[in-house]
Amino acid sequence: MIKLNNISKYYENKFIKTFVLRNINLEINEGEFISVMGPSGAGKSTLLYIIGMLDTASEGEYYFYDEPVHKMKEKKLTELHKSHIGFVFQQYHLIDELTVLENLETPLLYQKIKTSERKGMVADLLDRFNMVAKKDLFPNQLSGGQQQLVAIARAIITKPKLILADEPTGNLHSGQGKEIMELLKKLNDEGTTIIQVTHSEENAKYGNKIIKLNDGWIEK
């Protein structure tokens, strides 16, 4: 599904190149649940953004379902990104001005899905996440865990093949964290590929493979 060949990322500042990722080679198959670990500043988020097509690599090749992402124009990238990938962040990143329901609805709007169908999908998801009672609340009226639940719901509402989660439990206490991890596990069981970044050994165990990143290198 995902193939990275010699991917590097650097920032150029006054002619000095600062490498964040170096010669990353990686292959991820459909259905895998990968945990990325490593010290702060190792480049974990950067790797996730590149895989998620939110950022571009400085060098190297990236194939997504055998399509060369590194050669794509912005329009094609956005298209590919929005139809295949869901994102979850440590800071939830919900839209403050929108209610829970509207937050869930927005990705569908961007995909130009018809109203009736959209309403159905949102209702299903609210039901599944037990959030029907909270659907008209705004993000700041929810607890952190609840916000992260909404964020995950938003990430999966378009039924993406791949979910990228950057420290999804980082801001939550362990009880809530566990709930989120169970949810991700369940999604993986249903066939969604998941890549998560985490600092916790315990959470890493939910995955079937761990990648250790250090100073931009993958540790073998």
Added chain:
Amino acid sequence: MLKNYIKITIRSLWKNKLFSFINIFGLGVGITLCLMMLTYVIYEKSYDNYQKNKDNIYRLAFEWGKGGSKMLFAGAMPALGPALSSNYPEVELAGRVRNGGEDEFTLPNNQKVQEENFYFVDPSILKLFTFEFITGNENSSLSDPFSIILCETKAKKYFGNENPTGKTLSFKDHLFKITGVYKDLPYNTHLRCELLASYSSLEAMGIKADKPWNQWGEDLTYVLLKKNSSLKDFNSKLDELVKANAGEQFAQDVKFVIQSLDDIHWTAASFGDPGPKGNKNYLYIFLSTAILVLVIACFNFMNLSTARYFDNFKEVGIRKVIGATRVQLIKQFLFESFSVTLAALVFGSILFLITYNKFYSYLGAAYNFNRSHIASILVTILLLLFVIALIAGSYPALFLSKFNPAQTIKNDFMINKKFSFRQVSTIVQFTFSVFLILGTLTVYKQIDFMKNSDIGIHKENVVLLSLHQNPQESKSNYEIFKNELQKNSDVLGFTGAYTLPGINSRFSISIKKQDGDNSKSSKVQLIPADYDFIKTLELKLVNGRDFSKEMSTDAGESIIINETAVKSLNLNNPIGSKLIMYGSKIVTVIGVVKDFHVYSFQKKIDPCIISINPDSYFTYAIKINDKNIAQTISSIKDVWNKIFAGQVFEYKFMSDAYKALYSSEEKIQNVLSVFTLLAVIISCIGLMGFTSYVAVKKTKEIGVRKVFGAGIYNIIVLFSRQFVIWIIAACIIAIPVAFYVTNKWLENFAYRISMDITIIIISIMFTLLVALSAIGYRAIKAATANPIKALRYE
């Protein structure tokens, strides 16, 4: 999707109430001013457009005077109109229009009304101009004496729903039969005809000119010329015609001026010229100021929008992550900016509708919307909407949607980097504001200077009258009039003169020293006047003596000159100097008066000589007691009507005449002040909004600084420093430009203030003061806030 845009827009506008309000208010006011100016331009430019023959209608005005002396008369001699109707191939139609005067009409129910826009006209006028008859027609309605036609409004006013045709109105004890009603003419015509009576009625009423060719100024004479006629040829034919009929001598002084309808509107009023005049100065100054204010408001809008969108920086990132395309994001931004602009337009249009009447009546115009104006205004509004929204919305839209989402989500470091745009736009705003403040102050100072400087004449309580007749023919009446007036104890002084300060006419002649170089002569203004001229106007004699009846040589052989004349004739010992006038006439200088301003401060004082000459008293000045003014004037009127029967009694106060010299400058000043005030207000509320934005952004920084020991003073300085620097930068840009432009304007005035440092200092101080008070509130609030709270808030 649209519903979603609407929802988001409404929520974010509501969430940022202050910003929304500032944007809508500022833009709205800018739009109001622009609409005001736009309609004003359309209004002024469409004068007499309703006339079907507009391009080929001309009025035959004439200049009268000897040598350099010139008076422009709007009307011509009564015999000219009929003479043109035949024998001139280029003339299709010709006709006369005579002002009906001030007498009252008596309605059938004996009610009396006074009408301003009443004229006696030749029947041809009905075809020459465009009238839409409701009853009656342009062929026969005014062919008989004592017929009168009315506009619809007047007909309704007098007769309600009854048919007025066949009813009568009484005027000067004659019955006029109503033979037609026509649709009201638009307001923007130079001749607002509301009641028209047949010209032939004048003769039937016994009003007849004895010498219809040797008379001037009464009958507005219009011709409809065939297309492509040569105006030059026609002009010389006119001169020939007058020479043949009025005699060589009269014709010498007459020069015809063929005025197109546009000329009539844009040329300064001449004698007997009805209707309001256009003023191009107004147009240019107002239009450019309105545009400045709108630009300021637009910058405000962009400024605040970008400031606000940086708040949404993260949101933009999130939206991209969850699948928004760049186009979708741009659409959302544009939708929001279009909504704000639309709201501003609605607000601006309402404000315009509420205020336009006041504005127009202030400028002496009456605006009535007509369909074609509304269409062009609507188009302009929509265009404005589009441009403003596009400019204001596109910057943040393009700028923010460009970023790669990883960057936007991770941090908001871009805010500081992209400061330059807001910096530039704040500086631009304040540059314009400082420019306007400086301009307004300069105009104010110059007008104050002109109004309050000593003009060398005592102009209070002096009544001015002018004669519409050759004074040679009324020499005896003049003496009678003078003696009659002097019986009134409220009349303190009286003098006749060729012209008086406040009445525009000039009489220049050449003069030279008897003993000087023979070839060297200078041009001077001659004021033929009566013995009491200097006394009545309280001119200051600085040397020599006043005219005296006891001195037989004073009549004609003595002159009094002003200081400028002393200088320009280079007289070392003015009293007793002998000068040669008209090539051969020798006169002696008996006195020198201090310079006095006859014209506005725009003109330099001319060298001027005063001499006694009873043959040319066209104008009279009467100094009256400052008590019982109304009574005194009515008794003067009675005397006038008794002695100069048949001549209109038209008077004005000399002080008003002087004020009128500056009325257009004063209007510019007042409108400019309002505009400037609005510009400053808009800039300042923009600044206020911007400061509160910065305050929110910096809450954390300020909190941290306070925890580490910064005092309130430090915080306020931290806050205001950048703004003060920007405003000073704005001043540095604005002042030289303002200096240049105001100096150009001041060059219109021969007597003017010099641009001094105080105006500049006042402008800078004013701007800083206003701006700092706009900033100050937020700064103090931020500085005094509890730091722990601020940190926890984050």
